[in-house]
Amino acid sequence: MIQFTSLAQSDLLDTAERGRRVVVFDIRGKYVLSFLLLVVITILATNTYLEYALGEWMESQLVTELRRHAETGRSLVEAQEQALTPTVLNPLAHQLGQHPDLRITLIAADGQVLGDSQRDDEEVRAMANQGQQPEFLAAIQEGFGQSKHYFDTSSRPMLYVAVPFRHALSGSGVVRVATAMESVRFVNNRLHWIILTAGLIAGLAAVTLSSLSAHWTTRSQRHLIAGAEQMARSRHAPRIEVAANDELAGLAGFLNRLVEEKNLTWTQLSEQKSQMTAVLHSMNEGVLALDGQQHITLMNRSAQHLLGLPQPVPGQPLATLLPANVLAGLGLDRNLSSTQPGHAEFDLGGPPPRRVMATVTFLHEHQGHVVVLRDVTEKHRLDTIRRDFVANVSHELRTPVSVLQANAQTLLDGALEDPQYSRLLLEAMERNANRLAQIIADLLDLSRLEADQVIVDRQAIPLLAVVQEVVELVQGTADTKQIALQIEMPPALMVYADAEVLRRILINFLDNAIKYIPDHSRITVRTRTVQEQRRLEVVDNGPGIAPQHRERLFERFYRVDSGRSRKMGGTGLGLSIVKHLADKMGERVGMEAVEPQGSLFWVTLSPPST
Numbered sequence: 001m002i003q004f005t006s007l008a009q010s011d012l013l014d015t016a017e018r019g020r021r022v023v024v025f026d027i028r029g030k031y032v033l034s035f036l037l038l039v040v041i042t043i044l045a046t047n048t049y050l051e052y053a054l055g056e057w058m059e060s061q062l063v064t065e066l067r068r069h070a071e072t073g074r075s076l077v078e079a080q081e082q083a084l085t086p087t088v089l090n091p092l093a094h095q096l097g098q099h100p101d102l103r104i105t106l107i108a109a110d111g112q113v114l115g116d117s118q119r120d121d122e123e124v125r126a127m128a129n130q131g132q133q134p135e136f137l138a139a140i141q142e143g144f145g146q147s148k149h150y151f152d153t154s155s156r157p158m159l160y161v162a163v164p165f166r167h168a169l170s171g172s173g174v175v176r177v178a179t180a181m182e183s184v185r186f187v188n189n190r191l192h193w194i195i196l197t198a199g200l201i202a203g204l205a206a207v208t209l210s211s212l213s214a215h216w217t218t219r220s221q222r223h224l225i226a227g228a229e230q231m232a233r234s235r236h237a238p239r240i241e242v243a244a245n246d247e248l249a250g251l252a253g254f255l256n257r258l259v260e261e262k263n264l265t266w267t268q269l270s271e272q273k274s275q276m277t278a279v280l281h282s283m284n285e286g287v288l289a290l291d292g293q294q295h296i297t298l299m300n301r302s303a304q305h306l307l308g309l310p311q312p313v314p315g316q317p318l319a320t321l322l323p324a325n326v327l328a329g330l331g332l333d334r335n336l337s338s339t340q341p342g343h344a345e346f347d348l349g350g351p352p353p354r355r356v357m358a359t360v361t362f363l364h365e366h367q368g369h370v371v372v373l374r375d376v377t378e379k380h381r382l383d384t385i386r387r388d389f390v391a392n393v394s395h396e397l398r399t400p401v402s403v404l405q406a407n408a409q410t411l412l413d414g415a416l417e418d419p420q421y422s423r424l425l426l427e428a429m430e431r432n433a434n435r436l437a438q439i440i441a442d443l444l445d446l447s448r449l450e451a452d453q454v455i456v457d458r459q460a461i462p463l464l465a466v467v468q469e470v471v472e473l474v475q476g477t478a479d480t481k482q483i484a485l486q487i488e489m490p491p492a493l494m495v496y497a498d499a500e501v502l503r504r505i506l507i508n509f510l511d512n513a514i515k516y517i518p519d520h521s522r523i524t525v526r527t528r529t530v531q532e533q534r535r536l537e538v539v540d541n542g543p544g545i546a547p548q549h550r551e552r553l554f555e556r557f558y559r560v561d562s563g564r565s566r567k568m569g570g571t572g573l574g575l576s577i578v579k580h581l582a583d584k585m586g587e588r589v590g591m592e593a594v595e596p597q598g599s600l601f602w603v604t605l606s607p608p609s610t
Contacts, residue, residue, distance in 0.1 A: 466502055495607065510525070588603070
């Protein structure tokens with residue numbers, strides 16, 4: 001595989017020598033480390049599993065044992081023939097809790113302790129209410145409860161099991177049995193130290209045995225690596241002799257053959273590489289050479305730059321660089337040995353985004369293909385602009401041009417002699433001529449924005465002054481429809497924006513609102529913070545915009561009501577220009593509905609840079 005870098009032979013030899021010395025130093029250590037790591041992982045996994053499993057099993061056994069004691073206590077309590085009082089139940093609790101590791105507590109339904117195997121009658125009456133303990137609540141609600149926590153001032157964790165009882169004279173209550181968790185912890189700790197001790201012994205044995213095994217198994221490998229080092233340092237290195245009859249002996253034979261052919265091929269490859277590098281690097285088109293499995297074997301600088309790669313990626317599959325639909329268009333997803341050329345265009349992400357034409361041809365003397373990449377971004381952009389311009393302008397100009405033609409023909413046919421009728425025709429011609437002029441002006445503005453010919457000068461400006469200036473400009477139009485204009489914003493608010501661009505955005509928002517809302521309505525210009533982003537908003541209480549139109553409001557020539565928009569002089573380009581202006585400032589625009597009715601148009605504002 002040919003690389004597009006020029007290294008002296010001595011540099012290659014030094015690099016190979018350093019790499020092989022690292023291998024000689026590390027190979028035995030890797031064997032030892034692998035054995036030791038395996039032992040450590042096994043010990044840790046065994047210790048973790050046994051601690052968890054044994055703890056769960058012992059706790060389950062304790063719960064079963066405690067529940068059996070609780071059931072016995074419940075039977076004795078329910079068998080009492082007199083009212084359940086501390087005087088009656090405390091001796092019974094002492095009788096049930098004779099085992100030193102068990103604590104029996106008899107609790108009434110309201111949480112009051114009636115008896116405890118470790119308290120006398122006076123102490124039982126002074127005990128705190130147990131009605132909020134989890135095992136008590138579970139026993140009352142579900143018929144059985146268990147939990148682990150500390151009892152009163154005891155510093156030992158306790159395991160509690162509780163079952164309910166029902167007495168004919170005194171109502172219901174709970175029998176609770178508790179024992180310390182120290183036995184479980186003791187067994188777990190003992191098992192933990194036993195496993196660690198066994199692990200240390202196993203680790204020492206693993207280190208010793210793995211060291212001996214590594215020394216024996218890597219002896220031939222170290223001899224082979226030493227011979228390869230001599231080959232890398234000199235063109236006339238001695239042959240490598242390996243006293244074995246396995247894969248290493250075969251590898252030594254291959255290395256011996258390689259050193260004989262190296263000198264002959266080195267000169268030829270160097271000359272071919274120099275010629276090919278000069279040709280490929282002088283090309284403006286990107287060139288990728290692929291092998292039979294579509295792995296990249298060659299890449300020139302133009303392809304590297306076009307694909308946005310910091311360095312060449314020889315050996316990498318082409319599918320990691322080009323999308324699947326492009327491979328399908330080139331025919332590389334069907335037949336790797338196809339001899340038919342293929343073409344495909346696709347987009348590359350930016351910045352800046354680019355359009356690329358890819359052409360694939362078959363390598364006749366070798367298995368594989370050559371892919372040539374051409375940057376057709378500018379051509380594609382110009383074609384798109386021309387196509388959209390022709391389609392949209394022809395559509396928008398059809399009506400005013402038709403009116404002008406029809407009115408002019410009517411005047412020529414004799415209507416010019418009728419002063420009243422001719423005046424009406426001329427006024428219609430003037431309106432449509434003005435409409436044509438407005439469409440052309442908007443198209444020119446939009447074209448300049450899309451061609452990145454508009455310069456934006458962002459600086460810290462007082463927002464209120466810009467808003468007041470725009471409101472004064474549209475105040476006359478609003479007064480004719482008796483529309484109230486309000487401003488709600490802090491007087492000292494500063495924003496980082498282009499004042500002229502911000503004026504054009506706000507004028508468009510206000511002009512649209514005044515045109516399309518009924519008379520006697522209200523428009524508010526305000527600032528608001530939404531999701532930590534300050535916005536300038538124009539809110540009206542008009543009829544609003546239907547949901548199906550909201551996503552497309554900022555498209556060129558899109559109108560919610562085409563007939564009404566044309567009647568009011570709209571070109572369908574205003575909001576598209578607004579979006580491009582906001583993009584030029586690095587801001588966003590949008591529209592939202594207002595409840596119960598109305599529309600809200602907004603543009604984000606950036607704070608002054610510090």
